[in-house]
Amino acid sequence: MINPIESWKMATSTLVANKLRSGLTMLGIIIGNASVISLIGIGQAVQKLAEDEFESLGPNVLFVVPGNREARNTVFDLPKTLVWEDAKAIASQVPTVNEVAPQINSRQVVSHQNQNLSTLILGVTPIFLEVRSFNLAEGRFISEVDIQRNNRVAVIGSEIAERFFPNQSSLGKQLRIKNISWEVIGVMEPKGSFLGENQDEIVYLPLTTMGNQIVGNTSPYGLQVSFISVAAKENKFSAAQFQIENLLRLRHKIVGEDDFYVQSQKDILEIIGKVTQGLTLMLAAISGISLLVGGIGVMNIMLVSVSERTNEIGLRKAIGATKQDILVQFLIEATILAAVGGFVGTFIGVGGLLLLGVFSPLTVIISPGVILIAVGVSGGIGLFFGVVPARQAANLDPMVALRSA
Known part of the structure; x- marks a missing residue:
């Protein structure tokens, strides 16, 4: 045994x-x-x-993005990119949406005295903070007055503040972008990196000033935007996406392939x-x-x-x-x-x-x-x-x- x-x-x-x-x-x-x-x-x-x-981008966020492929079978030669008026229409005509934040993206060189930094510039509206769950560390954010008057004001990321204005307040200081002076009115709280982009090295400008003086977007249909962030009502993701797609198809008079797409945070995750x-x-x-x-x-x-x-x-x-x-x-x-x-x-x-x-x-x-x-x-x-x-x-x-x- x-x-x-x-x-x-x-x-x-x-x-x-x-x-x-x-x-x-x-x-x-x-x-x-x-x-x-x-x-x-x-x-x-x-x-x-x-x-x-992705969760740090904000709760219940949908992203409306211009399509890369050329839209075909349109009735008229209508815009193939998103415009600010699309964002306004979504905010006013889609009942399942809380807030809408259009934005313009551009990479530019930001200068202060003898220091230069190539970084991402965002043209935004005041509602950006609420939709994307960002917070201010000091100062104020872009206001409706800044949007209406095309004010040359800027809100900067925390790392830009530390780099350009060490051991001092950034508020009231001047930055130069495309040989234009911008007054710093606020500094963002640290956010970290997202998909390889350092969120603390971003400069935020009024949407209108960005469009008119930085990227020069001129379109007969309105101010072109890079994409639109939409805060949907709780448990209304699918309905909001469906309604936004239908509204934009009507606005762009699309009868064939869409010239945009709507993607939810859940889809990306x-x-x-x-x-x-x-x-x-x-x-x-x-x-x-x-x-x-x-x-x-x-x-x-x-x-x-x-x-x-x-x-x-x-x-x-x-x-x-x-x-x-x-x-x-x-x-x-x-x-x-x-x-x-x-x-x-x-x-x-x-x-x-x-x-x-x-x-x-x-x-x-x-x-x-x-x-x-x-x-x-x-x-x-x-x-x-x-x-x-x-x-x-x-x-x-x-x-x-x-x-x-």
């Missing part, structure tokens, strides 16, 4: 007696487990970061979620190859061990050990190698994720389920790849084994 405790003791004593070989055998499993846990954790952290960034999940699975599959290689390493070393221990196997069989005794011992050895390698790899992977969380903006996600699966798979790999050498050892003829010693 097989004695599990005795088999365990013999397996562990054999592994301890060959520390270097056991350590090298576990190396592939260690690398595989660490890779699986760390790469899956990084993938989940990137997905969480993307979701947080779903796309990002699918992409990051796919990347995470791909990374997990790639790192899983390391586990497979580690398992093959376990099998190779165990086969070598069988050939080296034929004398021991012959003696054990000669004094009464059965095939099952030999089989169980070698399976236990292979499983211990894989399981210990799995635990060490898990420790390294989790430690790497914790360090990543300390030195990067990523929110570390350590999934207990992933850890259990990784350790379980590594143990299973040891058991699976240990079967061949274990059966070879168990099937050795004791007389042949003793003569070959």
Whole structure:
């Protein structure tokens, strides 16, 4: 009858007696487990970061964007881009909408004294703060008076304030954009980066002044805008999107392909979620190859061990050990190698994720389920790849084994 405790003791004593070989055998499993846990954790952290960034744009936000493709089958030669009047029509005629914030985007060089910075300039309206959930650190934001009078005023990001006006208030200071002086009237609270764009290095100008004096948008249909942010009423996303699309089709007199599209924050998050999940699975599959290689390493070393221990196997069989005794011992050895390698790899992977969380903006996600699966798979790999050498050892003829010693 097989004695599990005795088999365990013999397996562990054999592994301890060959520390270097056991350590090298576990190396592939260690690398595989660490890779699986760390790469899956990084993938989940990137997905969480993307979701947080989009949520920071503001709740219940829809984005109305001009289409890149030329609209066909229009009745008249109507505008193929969005205009401010489209935003006004959405605000006044779509009942499922709370607020509408059109904006103009342009990259320009901002100067102060001998300092220059190429950054993003946004032409906005006063409602921008509410729709996009941005906040002021000091001063005031763009007002209706600024819009009506085409005032040359600017609200700057926190990093621009620190760069151009260190250790002093930015309010009342002058910036130059396209050789035009702009008075700083406010500074935004830090917002961080979004899709590679530093939100704290943005300059905000009145929409009308931006259109007339920076980008020079002239259109017979109104002031052209880069896109329109729309704050939909709670639980009215689908209705708002449907109504906006119908309204703009009527305004643009479109009977064929739209020259715009409406995208919700939820749609963007779903796309990002699918992409990051796919990347995470791909990374997990790639790192899983390391586990497979580690398992093959376990099998190779165990086969070598069988050939080296034929004398021991012959003696054990000669004094009464059965095939099952030999089989169980070698399976236990292979499983211990894989399981210990799995635990060490898990420790390294989790430690790497914790360090990543300390030195990067990523929110570390350590999934207990992933850890259990990784350790379980590594143990299973040891058991699976240990079967061949274990059966070879168990099937050795004791007389042949003793003569070959």
